[in-house]
Amino acid sequence: MMFKYFPIPCVIVDIETTGANVTYDRITEIGIIEVTEEGVKEWSTLINPRAHISEGIQLLTGITNEMVLAAPYFEQVAKEILLKLQGKLFIAHNVRFDYGFIRNEFSRLAYNFKSKLMCTVKLSRFLYADRDGHSLEKIIARHQICVTHRHRALDDARAAYKFMAIAEEEKGEELVKAAIQHQYRKESMPANFDASLIDGLPNSSGVYYFWGENKELLYIGKSINIRKRVLSHFTADHKSSREMKICQQTRNITFDKTTGELSALILESRKVKELKPIYNRKLRRVSTFYSIQLIETPDGVLSPQIFPISEMPLTKQKLYGLFPSNKKAKQAIQSICEQHQLCYHVCGLEKPTGRACSSHQLKKCKGYCVGKQLALQHNVKLLDGLGSLALKTWPYKGPIAIVEKDASGAETCVLVDNWCVIGFTDSSAEFSDVLSQKSALQIDRDIYRYLVTTIFSKDSLVNIKAIPNNQ
Numbered sequence: 001m002m003f004k005y006f007p008i009p010c011v012i013v014d015i016e017t018t019g020a021n022v023t024y025d026r027i028t029e030i031g032i033i034e035v036t037e038e039g040v041k042e043w044s045t046l047i048n049p050r051a052h053i054s055e056g057i058q059l060l061t062g063i064t065n066e067m068v069l070a071a072p073y074f075e076q077v078a079k080e081i082l083l084k085l086q087g088k089l090f091i092a093h094n095v096r097f098d099y100g101f102i103r104n105e106f107s108r109l110a111y112n113f114k115s116k117l118m119c120t121v122k123l124s125r126f127l128y129a130d131r132d133g134h135s136l137e138k139i140i141a142r143h144q145i146c147v148t149h150r151h152r153a154l155d156d157a158r159a160a161y162k163f164m165a166i167a168e169e170e171k172g173e174e175l176v177k178a179a180i181q182h183q184y185r186k187e188s189m190p191a192n193f194d195a196s197l198i199d200g201l202p203n204s205s206g207v208y209y210f211w212g213e214n215k216e217l218l219y220i221g222k223s224i225n226i227r228k229r230v231l232s233h234f235t236a237d238h239k240s241s242r243e244m245k246i247c248q249q250t251r252n253i254t255f256d257k258t259t260g261e262l263s264a265l266i267l268e269s270r271k272v273k274e275l276k277p278i279y280n281r282k283l284r285r286v287s288t289f290y291s292i293q294l295i296e297t298p299d300g301v302l303s304p305q306i307f308p309i310s311e312m313p314l315t316k317q318k319l320y321g322l323f324p325s326n327k328k329a330k331q332a333i334q335s336i337c338e339q340h341q342l343c344y345h346v347c348g349l350e351k352p353t354g355r356a357c358s359s360h361q362l363k364k365c366k367g368y369c370v371g372k373q374l375a376l377q378h379n380v381k382l383l384d385g386l387g388s389l390a391l392k393t394w395p396y397k398g399p400i401a402i403v404e405k406d407a408s409g410a411e412t413c414v415l416v417d418n419w420c421v422i423g424f425t426d427s428s429a430e431f432s433d434v435l436s437q438k439s440a441l442q443i444d445r446d447i448y449r450y451l452v453t454t455i456f457s458k459d460s461l462v463n464i465k466a467i468p469n470n471q
């Protein structure tokens with residue numbers, strides 16, 4: 001029989017092993033029940049584990065060393081197994097165990113097997129919470145499931161499958177669906193976290209705040225879809241331990257809606273500076289950046305110099321890159337040096353000594369330092385290497401207004417000049433007020449990047465207004 005409420009296609013899997021250690025022990029038998037639109041298909045095979053099965057386990061499962069000796073190795077049935085499992089919800093009793101063993105077998109073949117999981121132990125715990133014990137043994141006894149060979153893979157898979165069918169019958173659609181949903185939430189959400197908080201988040205752009213115990217602010221983020229972005233924090237495989245920590249400590253989430261992406265960026269940047277959340281500290285939130293400019297020496301060779309900037313210079317002088325630290329700027333110069341065989345002395349990576357630079361000694365620098373290359377040749381190579389880092393020249397005569405409009409029709413005009421934000425207003429009548437308060441233009445790398453993409457992209461949806469009386 002097919003499932004009524006459990007999702008299909010799915011596979012109910014059970015394995016027998018040489019022991020309980022997922023790293024050292026190996027699979028001796030695998031049983032798979034496939035439930036698809038076409039019906040229910042059973043399959044199982046013994047597997048030669050290339051390892052000894054202990055007396056105790058032979059007695060428990062009835063699978064002996066002689067039996068597996070003639071059986072195929074995992075790699076011989078791997079393709080067949082993969083065809084059965086791929087693209088289907090992977091279900092097992094204590095699913096982490098079976099999934100872990102199968103994943104390890106595949107990874108020995110250099111294949112990264114991944115699947116969405118469901119656990120029948122957890123289903124039983126949710127649906128039969130008042131009952132005592134949720135081992136397969138207890139479930140078989142409780143629901144009077146008929147099993148021929150306990151501890152053989154296919155028989156145990158059948159027992160789990162029958163349990164699910166019985167649960168559907170006894171508990172009905174609503175409870176079964178709640179049990180499924182509960183399982184996914186519990187898996188991805190941190191303990192002590194009220195999942196209903198997510199339900200209250202809007203699908204619109206803005207800034208969100210993660211709060212921890214005792215109302216301390218953990219993290220501020222921005223997105224064009226707050227709800228989707230917050231969900232991704234909790235459901236993604238955590239890329240870093242920092243991200244994991246944030247999720248585990250979060251007890252509450254609040255948000256501020258904005259009319260669009262630019263105002264979300266600006267608000268995020270301001271709030272991070274003002275509220276100093278614990279986990280934003282190290283992030284790109286510096287107010288001083290480092291950029292590179294070229295200085296011509298008396299010999300006519302251009303030499304890159306790193307200098308700090310916090311305000312956008314008004315001169316038309318060419319700048320290369322916005323780096324969060326002096327070190328990052330230096331690394332960029334070094335990699336350009338390597339790629340274009342430039343001289344360490346000229347590029348400020350070493351003090352000139354009057355002799356060959358260390359790069360030339362390694363036959364990398366083309367030898368400006370020892371007179372083997374002309375200044376002009378070095379200049380051309382350097383400009384070539386720096387080219388992609390060049391900051392764009394502001395393409396307008398003066399400030400512009402970027403008009404954001406959200407779904408409800410609310411508008412924000414963001415006044416921008418020379419890649420920096422001057423201020424906001426919600427009506428064009430107030431442009432002059434905002435402009436009159438204009439102070440030094442603070443650089444923000446995220447805002448610079450956003451503006452470059454928006455202004456130079458042909459299919460940008462952003463509405464740009466020239467400001468009247470533009471001087």
Ligand SMILES: [Zn+2]
Nearest residue numbers: 343357365369
């Ligand atoms: Zn050199």
